[in-house]
Amino acid sequence: MPITVPRMGYIHIPIKAMLEHVGLEVIVPPLCSRRTLSLGTQHSPESACLPLKINLGNYLEAREIGADTILMAGGLGPCRFGYYAQVQREILYDLGIDMKMVVLEPPDTSFSDLMYDVRTLANGKSWPTIIKAVQLAWYKARAIDLAEIKLQQIRPREKSQGGADRIFDKAVVEIEQVDNRNDIYAAAHRAMADMGELPQKTEFQPVKIAVVGEIYTILEPFVNLDMERHLGRMGAEVSRSVYLSEWINDHIFRGIIPIKSNKRLRKLAKPYLNHFVGGHGWETVGGTVDYAQQGFDGVIQLAPLTCMPEIVAQTILPRVSKDHGIPVMSIYVDEQTGKAGLVTRLEAFVDLIYRQKYAQTGVM
Secondary structure, three states: OOEEOOOOOOOHHHHHHHHHHOOOOEOOOOOOOHHHHHHHHHHOOOOOOHHHHHHHHHHHHHHHOOOOEEEEEOOOOOOHHHHHHHHHHHHHHHOOOOOEEEEEOHHHOOHHHHHHHHHHHOOOOOHHHHHHHHHHHHHHHHHHHHHHHHHHHHOOOEOOOOHHHHHHHHHHHHHHHOOOHHHHHHHHHHHHHHHHOOOEOOOOOOEEEEEEEOHHHHHOOOOOOOHHHHHHHOOEEEEEOOOHHHHHHHHOOOOOOOOOOOOHHHHHHOOOOOOOOOOOHHHHHHHHHHHHHOOOOEEEEEEEOOOHHHHHHHHHHHHHHHHHOOOEEEEEEOOOOOHHHHHHHHHHHHHHHHHHHHOOOOOO
């Protein structure tokens, strides 16, 4: 039963580690590419949001290299993510493709239920084995996030562009290859130290830009056209409202690990939005308030075209922007989005923020 999972940033690394630890074969789809998008778009409804199309392309490419089972999450509320599995299952059936789909629905997203799901997939492995598998996945997710946060800080400051990215990419490979806690965190901390030793620009203060919005478009660089890398090279230090390990801690571990939690964002959003609207719409509003209070210079909302929760959030963000004095730009992506147009918008936004921030000092 070779299992595959959809690509979303580095999520395949902890999931692969967890499933392989309990004896399952995992086939990771190739990196998302124009071919992935073409396959998914060709067989998906035109009005479907971009993540559904790319996920479908992931499954078709994984099948070509031997996968016969798909593991994915379900959803609820006004977000269409809850329908992905059903729609994709029907598309695969119509194509004559027999792939089993295992869906982890939201009511099952607790630590104990996750372990039961993994144990079911693993044909009843012992509980100590299951617990260790889940822990291993957590260590890898957290280590990658720690290294990536450092990368976001160093990118705009390094004298020679690309050095920090090379160190980070090497660390990700090392984290994927090792299978014990000490080695995993050692790889992350070694990368963080190496990035800190890179020659940096003197007397340079980058602007700070936050990226909020829908989780898939935030985490998957192919979908957002490597937005964070472009912003870093434009002189912007980036922070995201969603990091994989923080999401896992909030939604699966129920916040038992003492790291930053996004649950507080809902409280910050209440003056503007006081109820769940699906997806990450609530967190988008609260995250914008939070970043404004932290002193960030600008916020970019990122979402798939026609994403209903983010459209709701977008209608509220102008008021948040006015109340808190922080520039906000909304960007929606689909299969037609081009790199040149996106980079032009980012350049204009960063330039606006620089001019606004340093207008009084006369320093640019």
